[in-house]
Every structure is written in structure tokens, then in C-alpha cells.
Amino acid sequence: MSKSLEELRELAERNGDGDASVSEVDGSAVPAADDSGSRSLLGRTPFSARGFLLTLAVLVAGLVAGSAVPLVGGLARYLGLFVAAFALGLTRSRRAYLETAVAGALAAAGAFLLGTLTTGSVVLGTNLLADYGVPIAGVGVTVGVLLSVAGLYFGRDLKAGLTADLE
Numbered sequence: 001m002s003k004s005l006e007e008l009r010e011l012a013e014r015n016g017d018g019d020a021s022v023s024e025v026d027g028s029a030v031p032a033a034d035d036s037g038s039r040s041l042l043g044r045t046p047f048s049a050r051g052f053l054l055t056l057a058v059l060v061a062g063l064v065a066g067s068a069v070p071l072v073g074g075l076a077r078y079l080g081l082f083v084a085a086f087a088l089g090l091t092r093s094r095r096a097y098l099e100t101a102v103a104g105a106l107a108a109a110g111a112f113l114l115g116t117l118t119t120g121s122v123v124l125g126t127n128l129l130a131d132y133g134v135p136i137a138g139v140g141v142t143v144g145v146l147l148s149v150a151g152l153y154f155g156r157d158l159k160a161g162l163t164a165d166l167e
Contacts, residue, residue, distance in 0.1 A: 046098050055096060056103040058084050059148060063111050077111055081144060082151040089155020100152045101145050108144020112137050 059081055066080020067073045085100060 048096070048099065051092075051096055052099040052103060055088060055099050056106060058088055059100075059103050059107040060110070062087075063107050067111070074115065078108075078143060078147055081107065082147045085148040085151025086155040086158075089152040089157075090159050092156075095156070097149055097152060100148050104144045104148025105141045107148075109137060109141050111144075112140040 062080040062082075062084025063077045064080070066077035066083075069076035081104065085104065088096075088100065
């Protein structure tokens, strides 16, 4: 048996598939086409609608909670977004970076639009949005994506550190 074939079998056994079928083609190991265990090697689909809706709801709740802080609600809403994504990272069992990035972008865009249109007067907010809306919204959406993905990453990292075995 070649070394690469042994490595593939070890990888399959670590993922829970003890009898993964691997064929050898031209001296290199290749998983068989009809292998039912290949799905576990590839992982899950990168996007789940139910997970997206849950993530969006949690991130919007974090934005609303952060916005409720008096005097610094505009900045604290983004801290609320980060904390909500951090909590998702602590509680979720699978990686959901794509879902979190899209939900963070939508939540930040919604917070920007509502914040712009409700600040001062509607006429002033509408004029500001018409003149500078796309660049300012782009910055807000980018910050929302980065904070939500970073919060998810740090939450998952803390969870992995807390649940790891000590040697």
C-alpha cells in the first residue's frame, strides 16, 4: 500500500468512516466515485437558509441592543453586532462564515438606512442618502461583515479552546 493511500484511510477513519473505499489510479490514491463517505470528507453545504435566518435574527437583535445604549448608540450598535456574532460562534456546532457575512451585511445596511432616515429630519436624511449613500453604506456594510465574521471566528476559537482536552 502506498503512503498516500494510508493517509487517506487515516483521514477517513478520523472523520468517522472506517471503511472508506479508495482506489489507486496511476499510482495515486483517489476516492472511489460511488463512495457514500465522500460527503463527509467534503463537508456540508456552505449555506443554509434556516441557519441564515437564525443568524440574521441574532445579529439584528445585537444591533438593536447595542443601539439602545444612550449617547454612544451609533458606535455601540457595532459592538452589539460583534457580541451577537461572538455568541453565535460559542453556541453553533458548525462553521457558518458565509451565512454570517451575508447576515452581517444585511443587518448593517438596514441599521445604516434606518439610522440615516430617522436622524434629524426625513428630508435631511434623504438628501444625505441621495448624495453620499453608496460610499457611506459601503463602509457600514464592510464594517458589519468584518465585525460579524470576526465575532464568529473568535467565538468558535474560544469554544475550541474551552472544549479541548488538556494533556
